Amino acid sequence: MYPIRTHTIVTRSQNGIYKPNPRYANVAISSIPLEPHSVKSASKDPEWTKAMLEELDALKHNTWEVVPPQPEMNVVGYKWIFKTKIRADGSLDRLKARLVKGLSS
Template sequence: MGLLPQNKIHVTSTKHPPPHALLTVVKNSEPTCYTEASKHEVWRNAMTEEINALLKNQTWTLVPLAPSQNKVGCKWVFRTKRNPDGTIERHKARLVAKGFHQQHGIDYEETFSPVIKPVTIRTVLSLAVSR
């Protein structure tokens, strides 16, 4: 029995070959938590960019916690953005609130819609004008 090259999967005889997706080896996997991401400079830079954007846009305000309210936690979400040819365009980190822990009337009174991109507005307006 010979040695297989690294990162290769050896398939013994099968009636139907496995799907191509199962044979793919992921080399640049995205971190699933802060601890993993903080070990790599590219992800630390992405997190710094996200925090700076939140501060610059004043998208949140730190307020004292009332005893009747729950704390809303947050989580980092990491994605590798790629160009059409598959090369890495950038590393993106998002700090997202765990809003599913909130209860209406206790933790919040208002709801907010997501931010709409200008491209979406132009598309909707052009459809409205054309009809």
């Protein structure tokens, strides 16, 4: 048998707490840049270029040591992923560029 529930569940919406979906909040704001689909288009915008450089600096500082490729090495490919981070109120939080493992070069 299942236990009998002795308390009532109160949801956020019943308490009047709503978190707006950032996709639909302030759709008319033109100051939020679109996410680029290629490195070429991202490199034309100084803000996206800054985000890419921040990602490379973080990777170099935390993980990588760049070495010239040798014939016996397996070279791992990569690709850039671009995301626009938006606050709950619909304003721009930051531009995020991630370098992720992709197809081999």
